[in-house]
Amino acid sequence: MNKYETIDLMEVANNGAAPPNCDITLQIKPVSAKDGKAKGIWEVDEKFLNGLGVTMGGYLASAADIMMAYAISSQLQENQTFASIDLHTTFHRPVFPGTVEVHASVERLGRKVGYLTAELVQNDKKVGSAVSSIMIIEK
Numbered sequence: 001m002n003k004y005e006t007i008d009l010m011e012v013a014n015n016g017a018a019p020p021n022c023d024i025t026l027q028i029k030p031v032s033a034k035d036g037k038a039k040g041i042w043e044v045d046e047k048f049l050n051g052l053g054v055t056m057g058g059y060l061a062s063a064a065d066i067m068m069a070y071a072i073s074s075q076l077q078e079n080q081t082f083a084s085i086d087l088h089t090t091f092h093r094p095v096f097p098g099t100v101e102v103h104a105s106v107e108r109l110g111r112k113v114g115y116l117t118a119e120l121v122q123n124d125k126k127v128g129s130a131v132s133s134i135m136i137i138e139k
């Protein structure tokens with residue numbers, strides 16, 4: 001398994017380097033990460049549907065968690081790594097197979113904790129939002 005430093009995640013988001021396994025599994029592609037903001041494109045297909053015919057909510061949480069990792073990585077130093085320590089997700093509308101944009105932002109960067117939000121949009125409508133705290137760890 002390849003291990004990624006934060007600088008490697010920036011190469012994924014901004015220069016097309018090969019993504020980590022979880023991105024491939026979820027079918028999410030980061031397209032930019034800079035100055036605490038990250039954007040990803042998530043291709044949702046039938047494998048993400050629950051028994052009710054809509055995308056299972058945990059996958060939305062995963063998409064938000066992944067893109068918030070890129071957002072915080074864009075503001076960390078080379079001697080720092082991170083771990084998400086909580087994640088609250090709200091499901092505003094059902095998500096169907098198609099494309100979902102995921103926008104993540106660092107709202108505040110503390111010395112030890114970053115405070116982040118994410119918004120998920122399908123067909124120009126907000127389908128979900130998430131809030132997370134991410135621990136900053138000195139290597």
Ligand SMILES: CC(C)(COP(=O)(O)OP(=O)(O)OC[C@H]1O[C@@H](n2cnc3c(N)ncnc32)[C@H](O)[C@@H]1OP(=O)(O)O)[C@@H](O)C(=O)NCCC(=O)NCCSC(=O)Cc1ccccc1
Pocket residue numbers: 050051052054055056057058091092093094095125
């Ligand atoms: C329905 C409600 C919960 C509440 O809505 P309200 O407060 O009444 O709000 P409002 O009237 O403003 O409508 C807003 C939007 O809501 C939708 N919509 C509303 N009514 C209907 C309807 N009768 N039929 C169909 N859709 C309806 C519609 O898109 C509408 O959009 P629009 O504004 O027209 O463009 C909505 O927030 C929602 O669907 N959230 C997503 C929930 C979700 O997908 N959760 C994750 C999956 S569950 C899971 O994973 C657990 C599990 C695991 C394993 C196995 C099984 C389960």
